[in-house]
Amino acid sequence: MKLIPFLTATIVLALFVSCTSKKKEQTSSEKNEVLVHPLAFPGGTETSLPHLFSNTEQTILSWVKRINDSVTQLNYSYLKDGKWEQPKEIITGKDWFVNWADYPTITENNGNLLAHYLKKSSKETFAYDIKLNVLPQDVSKWQTQKVLHTDNTKTEHGFVTALPYQEDSFFITWLDGRNTMPDTADAHAGHVGTMALRAAKVSTEGIVSEEVLLDPKTCSCCQTTAAITANGPIVLYRDRTDEEIRDIAITRRVDGKWTTPKFIHKDGWEINGCPVNGPKVDAIDNNIVVAWFTAVNGEPKVQLIFSENGGEDFLEPILISKKETLGRVDVEMLNPDTAIVSWMETIAKTTYLKAMKVTKNGLQSTPISISVLGDSRNTGFPQMERVGDKMYFAWTSHDAKISSIKTAYVALNLF
Template sequence: MFTLLTIISCTTKEVFIEDIPFLYGDNNAQPNLVSSNGTLSLSWISSKNENRASLHFSQFKKGKWIKPQKIANGSDWFVNWADFPAHAINDDLIITSYLKKSASGTYTYDVILNLQKLSGEKIKEDFLLNTDGVKAEHGFVSIIPNNNKGFFITWLDGRNTVEKKLDGHHKPMTIRFAEITNTGEVINESELDAAACDCCQTSIAMTNNGPIVVYRDRSENEVRDIYTIRNINGVWEEPNPLHNDGWIINGCPVNGPKVAANSTNLAIVWFTVVNDNPLVNVSFSKTNGDSFGTPFKLNDHGAIGRVDVAFLNNEEVIVSYMEVDEIGTYLRIKKVSANGKISKPITISKIDGGRSTGVPQLEIINNEIFIVWTISVDGINQLKSIKLNSKNI
């Protein structure tokens, strides 16, 4: 059953938020929430201790999370609040990712994939995405379905970081792309950008022309702005800055962008810092990502980021983000129109601003907004899932 909560947001109206019980144990974290053809699915990691982890998957049916399937488990995984597993559904197929250590180094791990039917029938188990064989960092995976032909996948790849440049510094992370067939073959792999930010989440969406990948770039001068790169009829264009924020930072902010697509329309939300002011911005495109409009600032207080976005209709999106004021840290949402109309914020929850919260996940199904994030109860991680009607915003 749902538990009804009444929350008075920063607006003057009451917003009803329904708590969706998550009844599948404790020690759960790293959620990844996905909508596909009117259905909702969730993957997460359960880890009772640092030496044992398992990847699980559930679907939302008849108002509840159904009994989960265990996809994989192991004692040699890399489990991290920011670099969480990804999954995607295509017809009756589901593909999932997790990270497996390849050596004793802290950041030496590979991306492992599992492909199966929703019924649980295995198609291909525990196969490598990155086949470079280099003991380095590989992760921050994003996956979407490729019509009925399998999946598109993108990730950050550290195969070049083991090499040093002439100045003695290690080469940067790259961002790569591949296709996964319905039988689990990794094909058409390519490098999209030879220098990407080290540990910011990637994002990918499907336009009418092909996939678009969104990520945080890294220049030689340590400018770490958001870039996009499009595949047009099978050919990758050159990477382009989404907006010239000019954020110079000598280290990764661990705060990636998120893209959503609806026909020819796109919306990208991201965290940045301009003139020492942390911002959450959103920008729209009506041209399949060929160009984007002026960004709209969303945060009213100190932005933390950890953003997500989903289309409500052709012109409006819901954005989730974290921000902090003099009282505490909050998970909030706003409705934003492509013409720049922005709703007042709605507070979903007061939350922990640390790593234990992870990256909150947002999806919309039939005008219902679903959000999942990680909470800690007596030092034990649990998943918190809620929903609210978009008509209340």
């Protein structure tokens, strides 16, 4: 007797929920268009591998431009009055190693600039060196192709992180493959050495000093990341144990000495190859935040973790994204208790660059979709930097197989 009214009510309710969901979806889409403000990029097409750097004085974007099949150019632009200035050239050359995950960087310290790129050292596919380029303050011409490492081995060197350090220098860390070249005895046994993590200090003239081995065995092709805390520099990276556990590790320079590396959290990710998905860190004094990707038991996820004592200990990790996440993270601290994290995620076969605010107590804002992206390697690793009261983003877009860089910003108070 009551079946028909019940079915009718159910159908009406379903239609109401459907319409409400569509309305919410539309409102969310419209809101997102208001939140994300595109910013014109002056570098044109055939551009990729953006890197954002920002401090209280300058905001700089560097990128690679493909001139033709054999010639590549490294350019940069300053952000001024909310717009990118016309591009400036650092260096143009041949025989560069241009890789989707191992991109050039640029950094500034008191008016002095330092940038790097990778140049092949032989015809072997994975044999290339890190070339430093410096532009001291009040000098008009870049000093290019400075030598970072002096081992002269035809092996891999890359995944650089460079930061302004002290008053007149830069801190640099990188993955170094000099020990991966087998000697005669090892070659007969089929053994080669491992990728290592190194660091050094570089002057504004490009002079390298205080080079140090931080870890003799690391994952071979995940990005490094570093920050300068009140205690000194810290470096985070994907480590590699003899059991092929490849979790994120930290080493810290405290009282002039580097600590023994240790995991920031024991994920226990056992994998027999490199996932090409490194961590990102940011710091305010001795308050630290780290974002990273892991996929233990085939379950991918992005996690965030805070430290209140310079990385000596960490709080419990906070889950940011799972299921279809691609990682490729970035993170920026807003204050000692709060950070904004970005990552790539695929939903219903569409990949997005997303960002949201997270507190160390685990409170999370509604994620903002910054842009739709391709999920291939060509998209590279999106960049994020805080500039005043805005968060800026840069990424590589592909339209009809033509690459170009896109930039945008979101006001911090909208997260």
